[in-house]
Amino acid sequence: MNLTDASLQRVDTHWAVLAVGEAERDRALAVCGARLVKRAVGNQIRIEFPEHGRDEDLLSRLAMAYEIAAIEGINAFLSLDAEKAALREQCAAGAWRAFEIGRLFDLPRNEHDRILHVLHLSALAYCGDRWSDLRRWYNENPQAAQVAQDGGAGWHHRLLYRLFNCWIRLIRKSSWEDLDQIAEIIAGLRAEQSSYEARALDSGSNAADRAMALRLICLYHWAKGTELLATYMLQGEPGGIAALLDKHFEAAIDAAALGADAELEMLMRWLHLTARQMVGGSLWWVARAVNSRVSRFVHEVTKHQAMFELLPPQRAALQEQGLLDQAATAIVVDMPTSGGKTLLAQFRILQALNQFDRDKGWVAYVAPTRALSAQITRRLRRDFAPIGIRVEQLTGAVEIDAFEEDLLTSTGDGSVFDVLVSTPEKLQLVIRNRKVPRPLALVVMDEAHNIADETRGLRIELLLATIKRECTTANFLLLMPYVEKAETLARWLAQDVNAGRAISFSTTPWMPNERIVGTYCAAKDTAVRGGWHMAFQTLTTTPRAVHLDGTHQVGGVKPLDVPRSKLTLSLQTAAMATVLSDRGTSIAVANSIDSVWTMARHVDAVLQPLSPMPDEIRLVQDFLRTEISPDFELVGLLGKGVGVHHAGLSDEARALIEWLAEEGKLKVLCATSTVAQGINFPVSSVFLASRYLPQGHRAREMYPREFWNLAGRAGRMNHDSVGVVGLAADERSQAQVAEFVSRATGQLVSRLVNLLSELEQAGRLHQLETVIQGEQWEDFRCYVAHLWNEKQSLDAVLADTEQLLRNTFGYGILRTEPNGRAKADRLLEATRNYVRRLAQSPGAVALADTTGFSPEGVGKALAGLSQLEQKLTVADWSPEGLFGQGSHMAALFGVMLRVPQLAESLRDLGGEGPGDRHLAEITKAWVEGRGIQDIAREFFQADQDQTRAITEACKAIYRSLANAGTWGISALSRLSGLDMDQLPEADRRRINSLPAMVYHGVKTEDAVLMRMNSVPRSIAESMGDQYRSWAGERQGDSELQQARRFLRELGSDGWDRVCPKGSHLSGAEFKRVWELLSGEKR
């Protein structure tokens, strides 16, 4: 059962709560919020909230009132009777609130009272669906879980203390072993019974002995129930656990009741509910009705990841909302950040693989960025590899290289992958070119709200439309946060009202943690001359936040060494992050990379060096020294716990910075907003210098969804009770910022609909034929061209055009809206006209699918190639021919610069010198293996400082070159007139490897293989050599899989052998970096 906001509202007006008084209730809840915040951030933020002498009594009375409400529903809680649903909810809601208040009370000093208090509070948390809050409470109150010393204690105390110890283990579930010891503890008690029991039953009073006998029987049943519960959490056995728990807890309750042992009876009642709730939320309970794959998976994650229990939203999704219902072909899950979406996806993946087992079905997991793809791959491999499920990741390059080709097309028994992790762009290529000769069972799309994104939204929508059209067996699972009316999306994908399902958690009060949201600005401080401090104004209008009124001083005077007159919003942001970093990693988000570095420098200036320096920091410092430059500014910053995260770093550097954040080793992380792209590393606080995002050369206001997706990371589920979210606002913008933060996230709108609406508003709908040729419609044209390519006949395509459009999300919506019909008709007409135009150049259209260019892009590229001075031959498409002296690289870049899909990105590459030649030189230097520092110095330094030059070089290489450069080379190789099908296999393979060399910055195929398996670039070539001699002529697995095995099996001497002389990283450290980046070990 999942609690809803509505049931919380109902319990707030329960007769017992109203007896306390409405105004008193509101006051008490406000006091709770303030106390929670004070405890969490009181050392950093001076919370202005005066308490009254009677508040303590008020809190107790209110907690009691909520508990009385809960008690009314306590019997119904375990009942399956549908008519008792309201009482069940009342019990959960009352317990939720009682816990909310009770967690703020001081612990009783007396040992016995403390134990009862802690168990009672834990039970309230469980019944109120707040076990994640409870675990955090344990972390914050270590004395609560202290195990009582039972030496010399009487038998019943001994039993109580040991059982308390068992329940602490059951609640915190810190490891498999932690739970495993429960059976031993109970066995120990049984062994001690004969030594202690007789004395307990010999008081001299018959009545006292009878009372004690009943008490002992109660405790024995409790012990047995505890033992059964622990075994079930570990092994999913015994079957029929619910009935067994009922039996023992009911017997315990009866014994306590007969002995009029009020305290024990009440405790047993609550723990009975807790035990049942724990079983119902356990992974085993979910697995019981599914299939063997799921059971093996659960066995794996319980044993090795200490993951025993589902979060409330996960449980609701799986048990109540039908995530595993096979009849639901499209499911959209709207879940907050940190709600545990990945686990849900894993369950659905296992189910899909099972369903398609006979046909060797595969699953596509789509992640929006390369970094997120890598993170997801690591997680899926960690959990799936032990149960024999193969997970592969495609690189972020917009082309399919030779190794990927092998991987995708393989049908051999031992080498086929089960799950493919990819970016949307890459999956588009895979699907359109039908690369995988097996049925697609399921598409999981993470961060699927990007469907409304201005730049990539249309591409994602059309990718889903293509899959819907061409992979008719595929099911869909879309994961996204903060979306209203997600069912519209589900119905579109399912093509059937009944088979589309939206699982939404917007109506549940569960959150990974509480948070406060506010605006901040610098305020004059007269304590010192020219003094200032940060002031944080908490907002009370934001959804799902502690509502605390007032303006509160943050930290002391001048947290950064900056005069007040020089305090930009970014620096104020850095000041907030610096002060709040005392309690864990704080993120400071600015709008530009320059601002990020400036923030980091100022934070660095006021922080002390980390002491002792964590090994993790040292490792990343040495990695940066080796892979970028010994003098790279970030190395020094990390020494003070300051990280940066932006597009001017390599993917690997960013991944390691994220790892440091995950491990809690960073104090302040200065970042651009790209840090939000789905990376799952929650932090203590998030501060944003602006609510605007740079977009091209202008700025646009964030969508509320984007803001919350970023801000939602504030608060680490297992660490912080309160996450702090702040947005910079000066006096003038205060009101607008407050209004912005209180906005609802709203529904997702198709980009197609938005494009047409914008056009209509501009009065240009009649010009759609022309507009459709524009850059924004590039993906749409590719979508239409693909249909042409499939049908190859004008009549057939024209007949199918409407169906093609109906497959999209946007067109379907337009057709059903009264104001949309006209736009839909215009779109259909314009599309048909475009089809007619395509019919005039069928050759270019055919190449659009293989290159990923639009037909117009293909035309421009072909024209450019035909104007080259020399026709390109097979020899030109070899590493030496392309990257060596006298190559045509510059000319090829010249052609690429004519293709709209590539040009903008390549022009962004910056640096000095004429475009095409400059690009070619950088590419050659990169493939040649020259270091980032070298490249920065030669191509980007000019009169800039080193940091800026390195940033520019990284942006150029990892963004422009890796995306547009590799795509361009791949596409041009297919357009250059070579008949690929007629080429010998070796030549074809070599040509197909060239873009990957550019992507990875290496010059041999073996080094590419190493890079694809996350080997750092500086040792990729030598590791590749070593691999080649190991691999020889081995057969079986694909090269990618073989290479992974080689690396896994490579001993420390192998890593030492490739370690360059004078390297900052030892062989063992290179290996550690590889383990981190590949996800082999975290």
Next chain:
Amino acid sequence: MGLPTGKVEYALGTGQVTGCGLSFGAEELDGALAGPVASLVFDDAGKADVAAILESAADTEFGDAAVRRILEDADTVEDWRVGEALAESYITQHRGCCFPWPDSRDERKAGSSLPGADLAGLHQDGDAHRFAFGEVKTSNEGTYPPGTMHGRTGLKQQLEDLRDQVSIRDGLVLYLGYRAKNAEWLDRYRTAAQRYLADRNDVRVFGLLVRDVPPHEDDLRARVAKLGRGCPESMAINLVAMYLPQGSIATLGQRVVGMRNGGGA
């Protein structure tokens, strides 16, 4: 036949805390022992429960021989248990109280240090109700007040705890809450709980002393005075000393068992 109102021997206090001494004759005592007291002392429903509880105890995989031996021997009734039953019976009949479960189950007090009260229930206050909590001590000592008044588990301490420790009262109110579900007294519980939640001192506390010596106000005088100091405004405390015929306490248990087995008092 229930317990009559008794003869008022003395009355102390006039405000929130009052005390009175009541004496009862031999016939009056016999009538009470034959009537409601027996049903309070012999919890027949409880006995049936014991059998079921013992049956299931074996499934815990703990040994059950010792607890079985104790629980199967149910025929001894201690005198103080009868004293408590008399006290409960008295305030139920004459002071508008209702205690919704048998006091005989309250055996725990002698064997543990659990916080609570011997009696927890409801008190009719005009048309309204509030919670009533009581502590009972039975003593055949000759001193005034008796030794059971003092010490860690003495009546004095227990009453002060009930007066001062809100957590004890909270626990009892919640406990009654579990029992109130579907009970005929549910509405009364709600009324009392509403009063309590608005003011947790709004309760009535009873201190009952069961004696078999000549009545003397020294039993209660000091307590009435001292409990009155610092007594919360909305709380009422009533102390009652019940004087049974001299020397009758030592045989209370025996007599009640005898009567139940068919013999006379």
